[in-house]
Amino acid sequence: MKCKQYTIKVIEIGIDDSKSVIEFLEINYELLKNHLLSLKGKMDSNLKSYLEEKGFRYVNNMDLPSGRAKDITLVAPDTNTTVENTPEEEEIEELYQNMGSPLKIIKTPLRSGQYVEYDGSVLITERMNSGAKIAALGSVIALGTVEGDISSVGDCIIMPPTKRGNILFHGVKIDNESLKYPINRIMFVNDRIIIKPLSKKEIN
Amino acid sequence: MSKVIAVISGKGGVGKTTTTANVGLGIAMNMKQCVVVDFDIGQRNLDMILGLENRVVYDMVQVMDGEATLEQALIRSKANRNLFFLPASQTKDKSVLESAKIEELLKELRQKFEYVILDAPAGIESGFEHTIEFADSAIIVVNPEVSSIRDSDRAIGILDSKSKRVKDGGEVEKQLIINRIDPDMVEKGEMLSSEDILDILNIELLGLVPEDKGVIDASNQGQPIILNEKSEAGKAYKRISKRLCGQKVPIVQPKAKSKGIVGKLKGLFS
Ligand SMILES: Nc1ncnc2c1ncn2[C@@H]1O[C@H](COP(=O)(O)OP(=O)(O)OP(=O)(O)O)[C@@H](O)[C@H]1O
Numbered sequence: 219m220k221c222k223q224y225t226i227k228v229i230e231i232g233i234d235d236s237k238s239v240i241e242f243l244e245i246n247y248e249l250l251k252n253h254l255l256s257l258k259g260k261m262d263s264n265l266k267s268y269l270e271e272k273g274f275r276y277v278n279n280m281d282l283p284s285g286r287a288k289d290i291t292l293v294a295p296d297t298n299t300t301v302e303n304t305p306e307e308e309e310i311e312e313l314y315q316n317m318g319s320p321l322k323i324i325k326t327p328l329r330s331g332q333y334v335e336y337d338g339s340v341l342i343t344e345r346m347n348s349g350a351k352i353a354a355l356g357s358v359i360a361l362g363t364v365e366g367d368i369s370s371v372g373d374c375i376i377m378p379p380t381k382r383g384n385i386l387f388h389g390v391k392i393d394n395e396s397l398k399y400p401i402n403r404i405m406f407v408n409d410r411i412i413i414k415p416l417s418k419k420e421i422n
Numbered sequence: 423m424s425k426v427i428a429v430i431s432g433k434g435g436v437g438k439t440t441t442t443a444n445v446g447l448g449i450a451m452n453m454k455q456c457v458v459v460d461f462d463i464g465q466r467n468l469d470m471i472l473g474l475e476n477r478v479v480y481d482m483v484q485v486m487d488g489e490a491t492l493e494q495a496l497i498r499s500k501a502n503r504n505l506f507f508l509p510a511s512q513t514k515d516k517s518v519l520e521s522a523k524i525e526e527l528l529k530e531l532r533q534k535f536e537y538v539i540l541d542a543p544a545g546i547e548s549g550f551e552h553t554i555e556f557a558d559s560a561i562i563v564v565n566p567e568v569s570s571i572r573d574s575d576r577a578i579g580i581l582d583s584k585s586k587r588v589k590d591g592g593e594v595e596k597q598l599i600i601n602r603i604d605p606d607m608v609e610k611g612e613m614l615s616s617e618d619i620l621d622i623l624n625i626e627l628l629g630l631v632p633e634d635k636g637v638i639d640a641s642n643q644g645q646p647i648i649l650n651e652k653s654e655a656g657k658a659y660k661r662i663s664k665r666l667c668g669q670k671v672p673i674v675q676p677k678a679k680s681k682g683i684v685g686k687l688k689g690l691f692s
């Protein structure tokens with residue numbers, strides 16, 4: 219048996235009225251033609267024939283496995299294309315809000331040259347670009363792509379794999395190769411730094 | 423309602439001045455009153471690209487200091503009656519700009535024009551900060567290369583913290599132009615894709631402009647490329663200008679020219 223795994227880009231669109239969906243797809247055709255469209259809501263024949271004519275690949279009201287999602291802005295900002303946070307992200311946020319320790323939540327991308335220093339834990343929901351830096355006395359949780367520097371002297375760092383990020387946990391440089399899980403948790407066990415996958419079960 | 427748009431990039435030489443000239447002309451071609459202002463003190467390039475260098479008498483700093491009136495300093499474009507140009511000062515002293523005076527000048531320009539477009543200098547120093555300080559929105563110009571993207575990321579960060587609008591609790595609209603896209607390299611997968619760039623910068627896309635040898639010629643002759651009906655870069659700037667004027671125009675991905683002998687021969691003559 220031959221078996222292959224690959225990643226595709228999915229864009230989820232809520233159908234309010236089919237006319238504005240068509241307009242949105244038309245304007246952004248070049249950017250979206252290689253995505254799988256996941257259309258949520260009632261689809262009429264106009265929309266159907268438009269999609270077929272353009273060769274879009276789509277599913278309607280299908281439950282897809284959840285993945286990392288983000289809001290996007292393409293050319294037509296007035297169209298309804300918000301993607302909801304995945305359950306994991308919401309749960310992580312909730313978990314840390316319940317902990318009671320001081321937590322700073324960053325909900326915008328952190329850009330090159332921007333530096334966040336904080337006495338407690340830091341949660342960033344957007345991407346961290348190359349040249350950006352977070353230094354926290356508490357834990358750091360990064361939900362978006364990490365290409366900047368993270369330094370934590372707290373309980374743990376929770377983050378996705380990174381190619382270009384520079385990660386320091388209690389002053390120890392973490393080898394990027396060892397961040398191999400979809401979401402990694404870097405922490406101490408008996409004075410040794412270990413890296414474990416963060417599973418959904420654990421959050422509950 | 424008039425709008426002040428700063429054209430910025432962080433890294434130098436990526437196409438800010440080219441963009442300012444073409445977009446300014448494009449907006450004027452859409453029947454809107456538009457002024458382009460050269461904020462690159464001491465460098466002065468925009469006058470050449472617009473073919474107006476021999477018409478410069480007074481400059482922006484003289485207007486701000488009351489040595490000349492705005493009417494005396496504004497130069498009307500030969501290519502389009504709706505487009506005006508306000509030259510930069512040639513002084514080497516870059517500290518001539520003062521916030522209060524810039525605000526006053528822009529106030530006056532807002533009363534006369536629907537679109538006020540500011541060509542920022544390279545870098546993120548004081549000249550850059552003065553350009554963004556009173557802007558309502560920004561066009562960020564990048565080339566599809568890592569260093570350009572990183573520098574513009576930094577420029578956006580400064581824009582989002584230092585502009586007056588943000589300090590007043592508002593937001594500065596940000597739109598991206600990816601300039602000098604080489605379609606051959608895109609096809610071979612050798613270039614950063616537009617999607618990747620949008621992913622990193624996380625702002626709205628305004629347009630994609632291909633690499634086009636005609637751009638340099640056009641600049642040398644003082645005839646911005648948008649006036650060339652055949653040029654792909656010119657067409658891209660036309661679409662961008664329409665978008666800035668509120669029309670919904672599809673994004674067009676630059677395509678490689680057809681290969682084959684005939685195509686190559688044609689390429690030699692175009
Ligand atoms: N799409 C294009 N195709 C080919 N050449 C281009 C293109 N856009 C710009 N150029 C060329 O690149 C050079 C730099 O462009 P330009 O002066 O507009 O950049 P700039 O960002 O204003 O530079 P500076 O930071 O020095 O002010 C010029 O020679 C210009 O002709």
Ligand SMILES: [Mg+2]
Nearest residue numbers: 438439462467
């Ligand atoms: Mg310039």
